[in-house]
Amino acid sequence: MGLEPDNMSGSSPEDIVNAVFGHFDPKNPLTFKDEQFNSDPILSEKALCLVYILGADTIQFTDDRLIEKLQTVRQRISEKEIPQVIVMTKVDEACSLVRNDLRKIYSSKKIKDKMQECSDLVGVPLSYIYPVKNYHEEIDTKNDIDVLVLRALTHIVKIANDKLLRSDFNKEQPLTYKDQHYSCDPELSDQSFCLVYVIDANIVQYTDDRLIDKLKILCQRKGKTDP
Known part of the structure; x- marks a missing residue:
């Protein structure tokens, strides 16, 4: 279940934020007052990258209430320096040029404009937005579609891995030679x-x-x- 404009529908921004931080119990709603709230999650319980899925064909119709929820999530997640990316789907429905030839996706002004709309809406930089085409009427797999999806997934995994490598870094307390993790004789x-x-x-x-x-x-x- 994703975000919905109405307050009583879909996931709440706070639920998403807590899930990313690892403060969750999959069987119960999330509140910091809950005795089962995980206040000190281990690294394997945390998310290392937050991915937004937005449709290129409907981005311009996004409800203002939903935009507020998306921005709330982005701001809270950004406080913890967790990377965030957007996978922009249905590019073929947003541009006839791309519908006829998917290889023109990066030369299409319409697609670039849609990516900019996504960036403005959520606050994610253009370099972290990946346009893809959905499978919906194809019988067999197609390389042009798969390449876009694979590119997005590869970048997401790399971004998450970079975050993992930085997870032990304390910017407020620099590493010194006295630290147990300090390598005096690096290979x-x-x-x-x-x-x-x-x-x-x-x-x-x-x-x-x-x-x-x-x-x-x-x-x-x-x-x-x-x-």
């Missing part, structure tokens, strides 16, 4: 050989001085390891 395969800084050209002039100081520290520390 070659555990080391990085190039540090890449990604900076937007259109906002570089507005970079906060505190961030500049952090970048300089990184550069200085990295320079000390050079031969």
Whole structure:
């Protein structure tokens, strides 16, 4: 059961948020007051990526009440830095060009506009939106359809895996050589050989001085390891 516009229909945003965080009992409604509420879930009980499924052919008709629920979920999940993606379905019903040739999906202005609508509605970046075509009248599988679905699933698994690898990272308490997980003698395969800084050209002039100081520290520390 997904989200519905009416307050008394479908899942509540709070149920979805608690399920993602692992605070759930599959047999009972979720509240923090419940004695069976899981207040300290282990990693395997948590979700590592939240996937929204939105139809490209109906996105423009989304009820304002449903939009509010989606944005509530996104904001709560974002607080925990859990990645979120959108799988945009029914692209063939949103664009006749794509209906005739699915390979034109990334050159279609209509599809790009639909992806932008999804991004504006939920707040998920365009790079995390994956357009796909549903199977509904096909008798056999088709490579063009499968490639899009496989691409979306592959990226979702990678994003979730990246979150898993970062799960033990504490941004408020940096790792030190005294930490039990600190590797004093890392193997070659555990080391990085190039540090890449990604900076937007259109906002570089507005970079906060505190961030500049952090970048300089990184550069200085990295320079000390050079031969």
